[in-house]
Amino acid sequence: MTTQENDTPVDDSATPETPTATDAPEAVATEQPENDEVAQLHEQIAGLQQDLLYARAETQNVRRRGEKEVADAHAYAATKFARDILSVADNLGRALAALSDEQRASDAIKPLITGLEATERELLGVFERNGITRIAAIGLPLDPNQHQAMLEIPSSEAEPGTIVQEMQAGYMMKDRLLRPAMVAVAKAG
Incomplete structure (x- = not known):
């Protein structure tokens, strides 16, 4: 026990504890899976965005091919x-x-x-x-x-x-x- 200026006894065991070296890995360990999940979700989003761009491009190509085939069919039907x-x-x-x-x-x-x-x-x-x-x-x-x-x-x-x-x-x-x-x-x- 220690005393303060006004001579009141202070219990050292009642002071808030600061995290020790053994506590820190647990806190980091709980944050690490969340960071991995966020990174995986960002990768999935990026992949899905890329797939969406490819699908849009392919759809546009199919539409253009279809329009060209229709135009050719009209032009060369005979x-x-x-x-x-x-x-x-x-x-x-x-x-x-x-x-x-x-x-x-x-x-x-x-x-x-x-x-x-x-x-x-x-x-x-x-x-x-x-x-x-x-x-x-x-x-x-x-x-x-x-x-x-x-x-x-x-x-x-x-x-x-x-x-x-x-x-x-x-x-x-x-x-x-x-x-x-x-x-x-x-x-x-």
């Missing part, structure tokens, strides 16, 4: 039909090309020829309105993306690899190939 109608255009062109000058001059079949020519013009107009264009070939270098070389012809006039004859016209629909042009290519003579 592709199969266009390929099929090309043979009609080819046959009509062949029929007109097969007419001789005296047949064209004949009054008996002149109305038939006029009708065939009008039909060809109308067909080409329909092609143009629907974005179907003929591929240029003669005199150009062979482009394997648009031309299909069927044979090589020796030529001293044309540069090797240049198209000198077109056997069948090729067509594009907007930016897609409908049918390659079948061509003959010059080779060194």
Whole structure:
């Protein structure tokens, strides 16, 4: 026991105890699991936020792909039909090309020829309105993306690899190939 200034006895055992070294680890030990839990929760939140960002990005990509597929479906819906109608255009062109000058001059079949020519013009107009264009070939270098070389012809006039004859016209629909042009290519003579 100790005495204070006014001579009243003070009990040392009644003074509040300060934490000792043995008490501190228990206090830290109880706080440590809470800190670990908080850290784990922060990691989980960060992971979930990252997953959410990836899911949003993937959803946006799927939406964009879907929109592009719908736009392509609208733009190229008639592709199969266009390929099929090309043979009609080819046959009509062949029929007109097969007419001789005296047949064209004949009054008996002149109305038939006029009708065939009008039909060809109308067909080409329909092609143009629907974005179907003929591929240029003669005199150009062979482009394997648009031309299909069927044979090589020796030529001293044309540069090797240049198209000198077109056997069948090729067509594009907007930016897609409908049918390659079948061509003959010059080779060194």
